Ligand SMILES: NC(=O)c1ccc[n+]([C@@H]2O[C@H](COP(=O)([O-])OP(=O)(O)OC[C@H]3O[C@@H](n4cnc5c(N)ncnc54)[C@H](O)[C@@H]3O)[C@@H](O)[C@H]2O)c1
């Protein structure tokens with residue numbers, strides 16, 4: 001095994017790493033500008049490499065004292081960082097983006113080993129990560145208030161000020177990217193952050209912390225505490241925390257909101273989804289098929305905004321089904337570090353079992369499995385213990401089936417026929433979720449009409465699951481509130497102060 005002591009440069013360490021060879025032994029907590037030894041080693045939990053089922057490292061959750069130290073470290077960095085001008089902050093952030101770009105291949109490799117997604121996808125994730133930092137660096141210098149004239153020569157101005165210490169809590173499907181989507185706008189606005197990655201993917205957030213430090217942020221500006229629900233709860237309750245930005249499931253999101261409400265902390269919730277993708281008969285057929293695959297099978301289907309309810313207009317149903325099944329069967333599954341692989345391993349054994357359970361339940365409720373939905377054992381002996389499955393397409397689906405109503409978070413597409421625009425919009429909106437949606441049609445008026453009527457934070461027209469950092473991303477309904485990416489996110493990481501200036505005498509009523 002390659003024992004990776006991450007205090008070495010990851011560039012050197014990752015060069016020789018391959019699937020099944022890495023052991024991460026260095027500390028995974030980071031505050032005060034350095035890695036911190038965990039205090040409660042007896043609580044260690046094994047973290048598995050999804051492609052092999054082998055133990056990759058131990059995740060040791062932080063307790064109250066450690067959380068407190070990390071938050072105090074963040075607060076002292078905040079006092080320095082928030083006094084810099086936007087342009088000064090931007091310079092440091094651009095350097096962080098440059099370092100990520102330079103080490104892209106190795107960070108992506110580490111992400112693959114921890115998460116199980118294919119290297120072709122992880123490289124895109126890392127690109128999106130540095131783009132996010134670059135984008136918010138570009139906006140940092142433009143943070144400004146307003147000047148307002150008042151009677152008698154008096155005037156007021158507003159200042160856009162940071163919030164203070166922000167907590168980021170992440171999910172396991174985009175570990176590095178989530179850490180940057182949260183930290184980039186937070187840091188651009190002058191805040192500090194304590195980030196808790198998912199306990200299943202603890203290794204890449206700490207690389208981000210090291211890169212920020214190397215780029216020149218003050219010690220403590222971006223910190224990483226490891227842990228699960230208990231550590232997350234300590235973060236949400238801490239009195240020195242001004243805001244919690246959370247990515248995860250709806251049930252956990254509700255708890256985070258409840259805990260944050262006790263301290264009247266601001267909250268951003270990026271939660272789950274069960275998004276509709278609507279394919280009209282006048283679509284560009286080739287693009288619609290590609291779109292349906294993109295909407296369902298990235299990251300082994302473990303994507304919050306996936307368009308898993310694929311509504312297909314009845315007239316084109318037979319040819320759509322034939323083509324989408326043919327291409328799904330051809331998806332290369334296997335070693336996620338191989339360039340040719342397009343589907344890697346699911347995150348964990350329980351997640352694999354849960355997804356396969358949804359397929360069994362779908363069959364019981366009358367769905368027809370057109371392909372996949374089975375555990376998959378690659379021929380490479382080192383992958384025998386990995387959490388692989390074949391991507392699945394379900395036909396004969398009805399809107400009241402469990403597979404159509406619940407977020408499966410695995411590679412399972414449900415196909416549903418429809419006849420009219422009015423009908424499909426009603427059915428598409430018949431969900432408590434509202435993260436994303438998509439429509440394929442050549443009719444430009446119909447495309448915009450459908451986009452207007454779908455109850456979701458994003459509507460993709462004639463594409464699916466692209467994520468430019470310049471545009472806001474977030475949910476309607478129970479998929480959450482607040483936004484990530486785009487200019488508007490600066491408002492979620494800052495607050496407005498109004499300053500009123502009198503130029504004459506005080507007119508007192510007393
Ligand atoms: N909308 C988005 O941007 C987005 C992106 C990725 C994933 N997701 C959603 O995330 C879910 C999958 O991720 P997951 O399984 O990691 O979700 P999860 O809700 O189980 O966990 C998310 C995070 O919350 C932490 N956590 C758990 N209990 C907590 C508590 N009581 N207090 C504070 N923190 C707590 C976890 O340790 C983890 O870091 C799916 O529902 C998916 O749709 C949403």
Ligand SMILES: C[N+](C)(C)CCCC=O
Pocket residue numbers: 173174298302303304305465466467
């Ligand atoms: C980058 N994607 C594909 C838009 C996913 C964003 C995060 C959702 O899980």
